Amino acid sequence: MQVKSFRGGVHPPTEKKYTEKKALVAMPPPGRIVIPLRQHTGAPTNAIVKIGDHVAAGQCIAKGPGFITTTMHASISGEAVSIKQRNHPVFRSCDAVEIKSDGKDEWVYGKKHPRERLDDIAPDEIKKIVTESGIVGLGGAAFPTHVKLSPPPEKKIDLYILNGAECEPYLTADDRVMQERTADIILGLRLMMKAIGVTRAIIGIESNKPDSIRALTASVAGVPGVTVHALHTKYPQGAEKQLIRVLTGREVPRGGLPMDAGVAINNVGTALAVAEAVIEGKPLVERAVTVTGSAIAEPKNVIVRLGTSFQEVIDFCGGFSKPPVKLLMGGPMMGIAQYTTDVPVIKGTSGIVALAAQDVRIVESQTCIRCGQCVNACPMYLLPSTLGILCERHKFEEARALGLMDCVECGCCTYVCPAGRPMVHMFKFGKLELFKQDQKKRAQAQKDKK
Ligand code: SF4
Ligand code: SF4
Numbered sequence: 001m002q003v004k005s006f007r008g009g010v011h012p013p014t015e016k017k018y019t020e021k022k023a024l025v026a027m028p029p030p031g032r033i034v035i036p037l038r039q040h041t042g043a044p045t046n047a048i049v050k051i052g053d054h055v056a057a058g059q060c061i062a063k064g065p066g067f068i069t070t071t072m073h074a075s076i077s078g079e080a081v082s083i084k085q086r087n088h089p090v091f092r093s094c095d096a097v098e099i100k101s102d103g104k105d106e107w108v109y110g111k112k113h114p115r116e117r118l119d120d121i122a123p124d125e126i127k128k129i130v131t132e133s134g135i136v137g138l139g140g141a142a143f144p145t146h147v148k149l150s151p152p153p154e155k156k157i158d159l160y161i162l163n164g165a166e167c168e169p170y171l172t173a174d175d176r177v178m179q180e181r182t183a184d185i186i187l188g189l190r191l192m193m194k195a196i197g198v199t200r201a202i203i204g205i206e207s208n209k210p211d212s213i214r215a216l217t218a219s220v221a222g223v224p225g226v227t228v229h230a231l232h233t234k235y236p237q238g239a240e241k242q243l244i245r246v247l248t249g250r251e252v253p254r255g256g257l258p259m260d261a262g263v264a265i266n267n268v269g270t271a272l273a274v275a276e277a278v279i280e281g282k283p284l285v286e287r288a289v290t291v292t293g294s295a296i297a298e299p300k301n302v303i304v305r306l307g308t309s310f311q312e313v314i315d316f317c318g319g320f321s322k323p324p325v326k327l328l329m330g331g332p333m334m335g336i337a338q339y340t341t342d343v344p345v346i347k348g349t350s351g352i353v354a355l356a357a358q359d360v361r362i363v364e365s366q367t368c369i370r371c372g373q374c375v376n377a378c379p380m381y382l383l384p385s386t387l388g389i390l391c392e393r394h395k396f397e398e399a400r401a402l403g404l405m406d407c408v409e410c411g412c413c414t415y416v417c418p419a420g421r422p423m424v425h426m427f428k429f430g431k432l433e434l435f436k437q438d439q440k441k442r443a444q445a446q447k448d449k450k
């Protein structure tokens with residue numbers, strides 16, 4: 001089996017030891033959930049339930065307008081008790097539906113399709129089920145999956161890539177899902193291939209997950225067109241553009257999408273969600289989350305109902321063993337720092353990482369010393385040092401011209417910088433300012449038209 005790699009990147013300590021041998025364990029349904037109406041890329045959803053309504057687990061409670069959006073479902077049965085602004089792990093706050101459990105955990109399911117009759121299901125039906133089940137990419141970006149399964153006709157896609165890299169340090173939920181739900185992942189992959197009309201697929205897994213590589217390789221033995229490739233263990237091996245380049249030699253053009261390189265790509269957890277939606281009629285109401293870090297008493301890989309508070313999930317893992325100095329949603333490279341545990345698990349929550357003082361390096365940002373380490377580390381061939389200085393000086397258009405929008409916010413430059421410069425923060429700030437400027441220009445252009 002060939003081990004493949006890409007240019008740039010870094011080798012942070014993987015720290016997967018806390019949970020890589022821990023089997024997935026389902027957390028009991030919580031007494032209360034908070035479902036934010038925005039958990040995905042695209043238009044926010046609108047609640048379709050009212051305060052006082054009774055809902056069942058699996059029932060749709062919110063829908064979004066247009067095509068690039070999704071649906072939200074209750075993950076427990078009970079009563080909708082509030083619809084108001086709540087804490088959000090990404091957007092700080094957002095409108096959300098709160099549901100108080102009735103303790104019965106009653107479910108409604110969509111239509112079930114027997115495993116043995118899956119060849120009968122039409123591509124459009126698969127897309128319809130994926131749309132109605134609220135499935136989004138579970139690798140972190142939370143892009144609606146039905147959109148990926150419906151590329152414009154002029155985009156010729158000839159390859160599906162299933163992303164099992166899980167390159168973020170600490171996280172192991174995908175690794176466990178690959179070992180424990182192998183057959184369903186392959187089933188989900190085959191359904192997505194059918195939906196998009198593709199006959200060839202590659203599953204990419206970092207070489208530090210030998211059990212997953214073995215399990216999936218054995219499982220695809222009789223599946224035509226599907227192969228498993230071991231990837232070099234290097235961060236950010238799981239970034240879409242890097243993975244596509246490594247596995248196919250193709251480049252996603254600047255500002256383009258995987259479909260521009262003839263590829264459709266999804267995370268292994270997403271494939272599992274697709275299989276569950278089609279076979280069991282179960283919408284996306286729970287996901288695998290790695291709860292780990294030196295401040296967690298009993299690190300675990302947990303199946304969590306969406307909307308459960310971080311605090312409850314942490315309590316399920318024995319609570320904090322040491323005072324947490326840093327709490328993250330996601331891994332330490334791209335994760336989002338949290339200021340409270342009163343935030344809900346959402347569709348994009350791949351991990352909850354709580355670090356004690358010994359694992360947190362607090363450095364004061366200094367002037368760039370032009371060492372060039374960030375340039376060597378950048379997998380997107382950018383000049384992070386220059387981009388950082390331009391963003392600092394509010395020269396956003398110059399930064400755009402130098403490729404700011406191509407930055408995938410992987411954090412490699414921040415990781416290697418000896419001057420402790422908060423590069424990703426500066427890039428996020430620069431992108432946000434450009435977004436605001438562009439929005440203003442569009443609004444002005446609309447006014448001028450009238
Ligand atoms: S500039 Fe962006 S893409 Fe390049 S290393 Fe830094 S965060 Fe990653
Ligand atoms: S790694 Fe840091 S100090 Fe070195 S060139 Fe890049 S920004 Fe400057």
